[in-house]
Amino acid sequence: MKLLKKPFAYASIFGLLLTGGFSYSLLKTFVLSQAMTSVSATNTTSSAATSPTNVSTTDTSYTDDNIQINLETITTNDTTVYVADIHVSSSDYLKTALAQNTYGTNITAKTSETASSNNAILAVNGDYYGANASGYVIRNGTIYRDTIRDNADFGDLAIYADGSFKIIKETEVTAQELVDDGVVNLLAFGPALIENGQIAVDTSTEVGRAMASNPRSAIGIIDENHYIIVVADGRTEESQGLSLYQMAEVLKEYDAQTAYNLDGGGSSTLYFNGQVINNPTTNGNTISEREVSDIVYIGY
Template sequence: MKKKILLIIAFILICTIGVWGITQYKTRALQNKVLIHESDTLSITIEPVIKEEENLKMWVATIKIKDANQIKSAFSGGDFNSGIKEKTSKMAKDNDAILAINGSAVNFTDKGIIVRDGEVYRSKTNDCAPLVIDNNGDFKVYSLGEKTADELVEEGAMHTYDFGPELVVNGKIPENFQNQAWFFEDLQPKTAIGQKGPLEYVVIVADGRSSESKGISNGQLAEEFINRGCNIAYNLDGGGSSTLWFKGNVINNPSDIIGERRIYDILYFSE
């Protein structure tokens, strides 16, 4: 009887490892390909970028949507107050996303302005001014404390992301960061998003904390967005949270030892 049980356990393990291996192989294969999604309402191109001289690997996604409602957000557990964390991949699948990235760690602290789908969830001052996505799909960053959450909603804010900092404003690196050493020298895994034009965006996810990729600084990120024509760009949660999910697969290599980290919120695009 014991022998039979052991054989069953061994069989289950072999099957599980086999499926895991196939999944990992598929993900690794995708990491070095240009990935494309094209429909009548949504266009996505993801390009892997390797800079050997900087020991940096990142993915650059260019996204064009037809309607502003196609740029969306979701909370872990489906609710701001769920009290649980979930993987980017789970939230993406639960919300029929085509492309998803980690958000702004909304419940990591009790500070910050949190607006999602035009509803105010929190209205407190944080250390960084939030990224505002309005009902036209346009990005804005106001001065810290310039607007309350209610004022933002009155002016058309649909979503805010308050991790920060802002990387590009009016096509340039903000003056208050231009001489800050940490802005240009601290290399980390990062997730950031910028706007290139009406309903057109650029997402950059950079790996880090590994022999294959050290990470990227805010200054380097800003230059990447400027070089791609973005007038505004903003840094989201990074480190082990940095995750790029596309049509069923995590494309990058999250830096946590356990792999994909459980987080509080995502930003995503859908049909």
């Protein structure tokens, strides 16, 4: 029996190391923060004015010399949906920001916190790049990650310096080629909801194992310097949530030519004029913001 003690001990040690390694891997992926690069709070290449002039605001609108936003709340499919119609004089006012102005692993903050720290007028959660270990990350013309993501078939939303939108596939173009071609921001979640003015998903399309009815966030372009951001509440008694197809229907109704699904569920958050407008929730029991990696916003 004594001869069995060493092999048993070695096996026990190996098992502990294996378990510890797996646990650390999970912690590193989902919990432990690791800052890699500090970034500028705003797009430093912007030629836009540094502060707004002739500002006029209401609970549902914002207007100045360069930005006009009108917020509408509608009900469809037993769901409360917030629609922000956005006109800007220049694409410089369509921006992105990373939580804590830092690129890294599990660097997060509430959408409202990142929006406030960047003086955003309107903001929505982004693609939550930090929840994935792969996938292109391009912000303000800088490449932070250039590895192809697992669900690359969903496509990415490329936002160009002239403000135009295009759906791209990471398997068909490199991150550097995108930047060389004028891409300043890239969002990698998806899928595309509208392409060439037509709905690009069907009634069975879904993200992973997500439920059909969910809180949703999406961004689209209607015309030059004319954008739309849509956020749907969900998972509550008051608001059921939308399927991807239903979200696409809303965007098509507002004449979006290209529209893209952002991170949804508990991440879906719409910030406007200094406050959260929707009711973000993960499970429907508590209305509270989830901390996320990044935002898309309108501001200076």
